[in-house]
Amino acid sequence: MNTVLDSIRSEALFASTLQRSQSPTPELIREAVTATVDRLGEARCAEVVAQEFGEHPDCALGRMRWALRAVRSAFA
Template sequence: MTTCPVEPMLSMALFVSDVSASGDQDDATIRETVDRTLEQLGPDECYARAAEVFGDRPEVALGRIQWARERCARAMAPALAGASA
């Protein structure tokens, strides 16, 4: 499994968003989705919804969280590189 150098909350927000893991979203779309989801739901609700999915549908949740972590790591890499410069 790939490690995610970004804040876990960002991955969790993407996990609970309405974006399809089968789609081919660009990095800007992923960043916008994460921002919008956190603004609409807040961190606590993101974690609560994720916990519900893991409890109700663990077979789906595992693949989706792996996807969300990988996509967040890739989408946030330019922002992280700029922050350390």
């Protein structure tokens, strides 16, 4: 896997409205990543992640772990 691409996708999923509790399919994850990058752009996705880690580090860590696993699975 491409580490940079995984990072961008994970940040986009993190910044999306998709929730782990929705048990999203790989297709929904890929759609959410694409839509979020299209809507926000790569830089803004990274900004959202940084903001959440600054304001809510306890919640952000779990969401990023989920995003990383979900992206690796959906884009495998």
